[in-house]
Amino acid sequence: MTSMAAPAERAPATPGTAQGFEPRLVAFVCTWCTYQAADLAGTTRLPYASNVRIVRVPCTGRLSAEMLLHAFTFGADGVLVSGCHPNDCHYASGNLAARRRWIVFARLLGFLGIPQERVRFAWVSASEGRKWADLVNAVVRDLQEVGPFTDYHHLQRRTAAL
Amino acid sequence: MTTELHNVRGAGEAGAELAERAKALLAGGAVKAVLSWRRDLTASRLQPALFEDVTELGDLFIETEPGLNLAVYLRRAAVRGLFPVSIVTRPGDLRSIVVLVQEGQLKAEDVRPLLFDSDSSTILPGDTLAELLPWLRAHYPARDFEDGQMEAVTALEKLTPAERWAYWKDELSRCIRCYACREACPLCYCERCIVDLTQPPWLEPSAHPRGSLTWNLIRAYHLAGRCTLCGACQSACPVDIPLMVLNRMLAHHVLKEFDFAPGLDPAGPALLATWRREDPNELFR
Numbered sequence: 001m002t003s004m005a006a007p008a009e010r011a012p013a014t015p016g017t018a019q020g021f022e023p024r025l026v027a028f029v030c031t032w033c034t035y036q037a038a039d040l041a042g043t044t045r046l047p048y049a050s051n052v053r054i055v056r057v058p059c060t061g062r063l064s065a066e067m068l069l070h071a072f073t074f075g076a077d078g079v080l081v082s083g084c085h086p087n088d089c090h091y092a093s094g095n096l097a098a099r100r101r102w103i104v105f106a107r108l109l110g111f112l113g114i115p116q117e118r119v120r121f122a123w124v125s126a127s128e129g130r131k132w133a134d135l136v137n138a139v140v141r142d143l144q145e146v147g148p149f150t151d152y153h154h155l156q157r158r159t160a161a162l
Numbered sequence: 163m164t165t166e167l168h169n170v171r172g173a174g175e176a177g178a179e180l181a182e183r184a185k186a187l188l189a190g191g192a193v194k195a196v197l198s199w200r201r202d203l204t205a206s207r208l209q210p211a212l213f214e215d216v217t218e219l220g221d222l223f224i225e226t227e228p229g230l231n232l233a234v235y236l237r238r239a240a241v242r243g244l245f246p247v248s249i250v251t252r253p254g255d256l257r258s259i260v261v262l263v264q265e266g267q268l269k270a271e272d273v274r275p276l277l278f279d280s281d282s283s284t285i286l287p288g289d290t291l292a293e294l295l296p297w298l299r300a301h302y303p304a305r306d307f308e309d310g311q312m313e314a315v316t317a318l319e320k321l322t323p324a325e326r327w328a329y330w331k332d333e334l335s336r337c338i339r340c341y342a343c344r345e346a347c348p349l350c351y352c353e354r355c356i357v358d359l360t361q362p363p364w365l366e367p368s369a370h371p372r373g374s375l376t377w378n379l380i381r382a383y384h385l386a387g388r389c390t391l392c393g394a395c396q397s398a399c400p401v402d403i404p405l406m407v408l409n410r411m412l413a414h415h416v417l418k419e420f421d422f423a424p425g426l427d428p429a430g431p432a433l434l435a436t437w438r439r440e441d442p443n444e445l446f447r
Binding site for chain 2: 065066067069070073086087093096097099100101102103104105106107108109110111112113114115120121122123135151152153155156
């Protein structure tokens with residue numbers, strides 16, 4: 001259940017929040033659904049966290065794990081993948097193929113100790129502008145709690161042990 | 163470090179039987195060559211060997227310990243030119259051949275595998291995939307998780323994410339990006355590996371900890387639902403990264419979540435190229 005909240009309550013990721021940290025969130029979104037939802041959120045004038053950088057892809061099935069890791073390499077603190085609900089894929093089954101891959105990939109990330117807040121997956125249809133705004137806000141809030149992904153970004157520097 | 167050698171004589175009945183079986187295949191013209199092991203010049207280690215002459219088969223050895231998987235040579239032009247070949251395998255090796263057939267890299271009739279089961283120290287009857295598959299299916303995947311490696315996976319899963327991160331950061335920082343793991347793996351057969359692509363460079367090629375961590379992550383991921391746990395990658399690693407712990411973890415969860423075990427059905431679907439409507443959906447908001 002979502003309700004119209006006052007704008008001040010809806011925009012948690014503004015400069016000067018308690019954590020004072022503005023995460024960089026890269027969202028890989030399907031052009032047929034979540035991208036339209038983001039568009040809808042915009043035309044509905046829903047304010048939501050501006051931390052998100054949207055990368056538009058033809059289908060979540062188009063994505064590969066390298067692309068997500070690429071975002072981290074280039075400084076992302078979190079990655080969001082969002083596409084059509086199961087059975088709603090424009091190409092019939094791209095999201096279902098993607099779902100399997102992400103389950104395995106997320107398992108591997110978890111095993112390496114990468115917090116699950118860093119990589120999030122969602123289904124957002126073209127009509128769910130509100131869900132998109134809430135989702136981005138929630139993911140950004142989680143990222144503010146776990147902080148910048150310096151564990152990964154700074155790995156490039158040789159550790160003292162080496 | 164000493165390696166116990168098992169040659170056609172030293173490995174007792176199994177060794178003698180292996181030599182006979184290889185000889186019959188080669189002499190009868192069923193195969194043009196036999197892929198197995200022989201002692202190297204120092205006579206202290208085993209090296210892969212391609213036997214084309216029946217008279218040389220006296221030098222044939224079985225490596226009974228997991229390590230080099232001879233199936234990796236099936237993509238070499240020199241070996242492909244000699245198809246059909248016989249190949250001496252352990253169960254993990256044979257399953258990787260099944261995956262190669264499944265993925266269209268190999269025709270089942272081009273290999274006549276001989277299967278050595280180290281648990282019973284016997285050479286299994288049969289020298290075609292069709293004959294050996296029932297035995298594989300009867301014993302795997304159950305046997306995959308009976309050894310100590312699964313304990314390492316379970317122990318790591320009990321740690322907090324921060325502890326696991328510290329562990330893997332440490333282990334994977336040793337990587338020198340020699341790609342021996344890739345070269346040793348029969349299923350890493352891409353002519354141009356993702357890590358060698360430079361426009362754009364998807365993975366950082368330098369051997370700094372971040373690039374190495376990412377490479378190892380992708381290597382494991384690209385083998386998810388394909389790795390048959392033969393152990394060749396880990397035994398090839400010059401800096402002793404526990405790659406098999408990653409592989410084992412993925413194999414375990416793939417089996418649990420998708421009821422899928424690779425290398426048992428050459429005609430079956432590939433894990434990550436297929437899907438089911440009832441796949442778990444909890445990960446998705």
